[in-house]
Amino acid sequence: MIIVSIISGTLILGISLAEQTSSMEENIIQHHIVVANVASQSIEAGYFAQIWPFETLKEISECESVLFWWVVKPDGEILRADDTAMWGKQINDESLGTSKTVVKDSVSPKTGENIKLIVHPLDIGEEGEQWTFYLGISLESVVDARNKMIVDGVGFFIVILIVVIFISFYFTKTVTRPITTLTEGAKAISQGDLEYNIKIETKDEIGKLADAFNKMSGKLKESRSKLENYSKNLEKQVEERTRELNEKITESKQSEAATLSILEDMHIIHEGLIKSQKRIKLQNIKLKKLDRIKSDFLNVTSHELRTPMSAIKGYVQMVMKQTLGNITEEQKKALNIVLRNTDRLDHLIQDILDISRLESGTMKFIPEKTDIKTMVKETVETMQSSADLKHITINAEIEDEMPELTIDQERIKQVIINIISNAIKFSPDGSIINVQAKKDKNNILFGVQDFGRGIPEDKQKKIFETFYQVDSGMDRKFGGAGLGLAISRGIVLAHGGQIWADSIIGKGSTFYFTLPLRSVVDLEEKFKEIDIFGLKPGGI
Amino acid sequence: MTKVMVVDDEQDLREMINLMMKKEGYETEMAENGEDFLEKIDNFNPDVVTLDVMMPGLTTKEILMKLKEKKSNPKIILLTVVRFSDEEKKKILEMGNVADYITKPFEFDDLISTVKKTAS
Numbered sequence: 001m002i003i004v005s006i007i008s009g010t011l012i013l014g015i016s017l018a019e020q021t022s023s024m025e026e027n028i029i030q031h032h033i034v035v036a037n038v039a040s041q042s043i044e045a046g047y048f049a050q051i052w053p054f055e056t057l058k059e060i061s062e063c064e065s066v067l068f069w070w071v072v073k074p075d076g077e078i079l080r081a082d083d084t085a086m087w088g089k090q091i092n093d094e095s096l097g098t099s100k101t102v103v104k105d106s107v108s109p110k111t112g113e114n115i116k117l118i119v120h121p122l123d124i125g126e127e128g129e130q131w132t133f134y135l136g137i138s139l140e141s142v143v144d145a146r147n148k149m150i151v152d153g154v155g156f157f158i159v160i161l162i163v164v165i166f167i168s169f170y171f172t173k174t175v176t177r178p179i180t181t182l183t184e185g186a187k188a189i190s191q192g193d194l195e196y197n198i199k200i201e202t203k204d205e206i207g208k209l210a211d212a213f214n215k216m217s218g219k220l221k222e223s224r225s226k227l228e229n230y231s232k233n234l235e236k237q238v239e240e241r242t243r244e245l246n247e248k249i250t251e252s253k254q255s256e257a258a259t260l261s262i263l264e265d266m267h268i269i270h271e272g273l274i275k276s277q278k279r280i281k282l283q284n285i286k287l288k289k290l291d292r293i294k295s296d297f298l299n300v301t302s303h304e305l306r307t308p309m310s311a312i313k314g315y316v317q318m319v320m321k322q323t324l325g326n327i328t329e330e331q332k333k334a335l336n337i338v339l340r341n342t343d344r345l346d347h348l349i350q351d352i353l354d355i356s357r358l359e360s361g362t363m364k365f366i367p368e369k370t371d372i373k374t375m376v377k378e379t380v381e382t383m384q385s386s387a388d389l390k391h392i393t394i395n396a397e398i399e400d401e402m403p404e405l406t407i408d409q410e411r412i413k414q415v416i417i418n419i420i421s422n423a424i425k426f427s428p429d430g431s432i433i434n435v436q437a438k439k440d441k442n443n444i445l446f447g448v449q450d451f452g453r454g455i456p457e458d459k460q461k462k463i464f465e466t467f468y469q470v471d472s473g474m475d476r477k478f479g480g481a482g483l484g485l486a487i488s489r490g491i492v493l494a495h496g497g498q499i500w501a502d503s504i505i506g507k508g509s510t511f512y513f514t515l516p517l518r519s520v521v522d523l524e525e526k527f528k529e530i531d532i533f534g535l536k537p538g539g540i
Numbered sequence: 541m542t543k544v545m546v547v548d549d550e551q552d553l554r555e556m557i558n559l560m561m562k563k564e565g566y567e568t569e570m571a572e573n574g575e576d577f578l579e580k581i582d583n584f585n586p587d588v589v590t591l592d593v594m595m596p597g598l599t600t601k602e603i604l605m606k607l608k609e610k611k612s613n614p615k616i617i618l619l620t621v622v623r624f625s626d627e628e629k630k631k632i633l634e635m636g637n638v639a640d641y642i643t644k645p646f647e648f649d650d651l652i653s654t655v656k657k658t659a660s
Contacts, residue, residue: 303594306621310645311552314560317648323563346645366625410623 010157017153021146028065028142029103029116035060036101036120036135043071043133047124057082065141067108067115070134071122072096079131095119097130108136115139178206185213194221295362298353305349312342351483358490365408365494372402372444375409376437379416386421391430394420399438405515411491412515415499418484419448419511426452426509443497443514451508460501464489488513542659545586545614547571549595557590557651564652566659574598578606586614588639588659590651593620604635615639615658619646 039060042053060066061082071080074097078089095102099121106117115136122131178200185198194217200210318324320335327335357363380396387394416435423433427450434449455463464485485499492499496516503509544566548554554570561568569584571577573595581589593600600618618641624632632638639658642651 303621306644307550307553311550311556313645314553314556314648314651318556318560318563321648323560364623366623366628368626 017146017149020149021142024142024145025139028137028139029118032063032065032116032118032135032137033101033103033120035063035066036118036133039069039135040120040122040133044123052080060135065137065139067110067136067138068134069136072132072134074125074129074131091134093119093134096132097121098132099130106136108138113138113140174202174204175206178202178210182206182210182213185210185217189213189217189220194224291360291362294360298356298360298362302349302353305353306346309342309346309349313339313346316342348483351487354487355483355490358487358494363490363494365411367406368409369404370407370409370412371404372437373398373400375413376416376435376446379413380420380435383417383420383424387424387433390424390427392424392427392433393431394433394435397434397436402437402439402444403517405444405517407495407515408491412495415488415491415513416446416448418488419513422484422511423448423450423452423509426450428452440514442517444517445512445514447510447512449508449510454505454507455501455503455509456505457503460503463501464499541565541567542588543567543569543584543586544655544659545569545571545577545581545584545589547573547577547589547595548592548619549573550592553592560648560651561655564655566655574603574606577603578610581607581610581612581614585612588655589614589616590642590655591616591618593618593622604637607637613637617642617654617658619644 039053039057042056046053057069057080060069066082068086069082070078070086070091072091073079076091076093076096078086078091081087095104095117096119098119101121102119104117104119106115107113108115115138118135118137120133120135122133124131181198181200185196188196196217198210198213200207316335316339319327320332320339354363376398377396380394384394420433420435427433431451434447436445436447436449438445489499492513492515496518497514499511499513501509501511544561546554546557546561546568547570548557549572551572554572558568558570566588569580569586571580574597577589577591578598591600591603598606604616614637616637616639618632618638620641621644623643624641629641632641640654642654
């Protein structure tokens with residue numbers, strides 16, 4: 001930068017100096033041509049007036065740059081000159097007798113210095129004679145001016161140079177050096193020398209940059225040491241894992257054999273499973289066949305048992321009605337007993353068939369929309385004649401707002417009849433039986449309360465089991481096969497309800513059962529497909 | 541005279557019902573299964589038929605379908621051990637010819653009154 005400044009400064013100065021010098025020379029020459037002209041005209045005028053222009057020439061002589069002047073005759077003899085010593089001297093010059101003004105370089109005859117010689121024609125003397133005015137001028141003033149300019153220029157140049165150097169130095173210190181330092185630092189860091197610390201402590205951007213750079217290299221150093229630690233740890237871990245893996249491989253090789261044998265076992269088991277599956281499928285088919293056989297058996301049994309009953313009942317009734325001839329009162333009494341026992345047998349057959357169907361899941365339910373109040377009332381009414389025999393009063397308490405339920409009305413009636421029958425059976429003469437039906441949360445709750453002998457607590461659940469009787473000896477007196485409550489339980493459970501008994505010995509029992517309000521839809525869905533004639537398997 | 545035809549595979553029951561009907565003053569004929577019934581029907585041309593729903597051979601449905609091809613158009617009382625739901629009753633009655641049904645074992649009086657009601 002400094003070098004460039006110096007070269008450019010010198011060039012500018014040189015060019016400017018040359019221009020200035022030539023322009024000054026030109027000015028002086030032009031000025032003295034005018035002087036020569038004035039002098040010539042003065043001389044010409046004075047020659048014709050016979051008056052020598054001393055004053056004018058004296059003034060010309062006193063001009064700063066004028067060295068000498070000569071008035072030269074056409075033959076080269078100096079007629080007049082500023083210096084009288086030159087008068088009469090002979091010159092030999094090629095410009096002598098010129099008709100135009102000539103400017104040319106020459107050498108001072110006195111001092112030998114370089115001068116300019118202005119040669120101007122003089123129109124004096126005889127016709128055809130050409131006199132000449134010579135004006136010697138010194139360019140010393142130009143040289144002085146040039147020297148002064150050079151001195152001034154060089155001074156200026158030096159001042160500029162100093163300024164430039166100073167600025168350069170300043171920039172070098174504040175900008176270039178820090179940048180160089182930074183560059184070196186970056187180079188050092190890039191080559192891995194993270195210990196390198198950039199020493200710039202200025203508070204400008206570069207200082208901040210250097211600070212950031214130092215921090216960065218610090219971070220890098222930290223990261224590198226962390227990485228080194230990691231890599232050391234990693235190496236350790238890899239070694240450890242490799243060792244573990246090798247152990248595992250050894251282990252797995254050992255267990256591979258075991259696995260293979262397990263796989264073989266599994267294959268055998270799988271084959272066994274497939275065989276079992278096939279067997280199960282076959283058994284399933286057999287079971288389905290069995291189910292069908294069971295259902296068919298029940299249907300056939302039902303038909304086979306009830307058909308003879310129909311024949312017996314029919315003929316007995318015909319005889320009793322005396323359709324086939326008159327009979328005696330004794331005969332009538334006997335036939336009445338036959339008929340009563342036939343009915344008892346018929347009920348027993350029905351109960352056994354019901355239990356079998358409930359237990360085999362082949363009982364057919366016929367869901368119908370049922371008004372609970374009407375149903376309970378009707379059932380209580382049908383039981384009243386049995387109750388009357390023991391002078392028992394049946395009180396029915398039925399809630400007014402009862403929803404309609406979709407249930408197998410005949411089967412639920414059967415349940416109520418069973419429970420009331422039991423209540424009548426075990427109630428003392430002239431007592432009361434309370435029947436109630438009410439809404440209870442999501443159910444309809446039915447209750448039948450008697451004031452009989454009661455049921456021991458440990459037997460309150462067992463009474464719902466098939467063929468169970470509280471006291472076998474005692475129950476012979478009351479009759480019944482112990483199927484009624486079991487059938488009732490089956491019917492209630494099939495409807496999604498519950499059945500239970502509360503009792504205190506000696507004070508009486510209350511039998512409860514519930515029917516859910518919600519299961520109605522399910523029942524309808526369940527019994528959508530109706531087998532009209534009961535000819536489908538399990539249809540009856 | 542009202543003609544009653546008794547169709548039942550059980551001989552005792554068939555003869556008992558037949559006797560009941562005779563004693564009630566009806567002209568009677570008996571058939572022991574569906575095929576027998578369909579063979580005899582056009583000859584006898586009954587007004588009322590008591591038809592057992594569970595007999596070997598043709599099913600009740602088949603018997604009722606084939607009956608439509610016959611000239612005779614009797615009213616039928618089904619004798620069944622099966623309970624019918626309201627919907628079933630409706631379907632049975634929609635099948636044509638079926639007038640009523642009686643569940644076995646029936647009461648003497650119930651059968652007589654049902655036949656009387658159907659015949660009138």
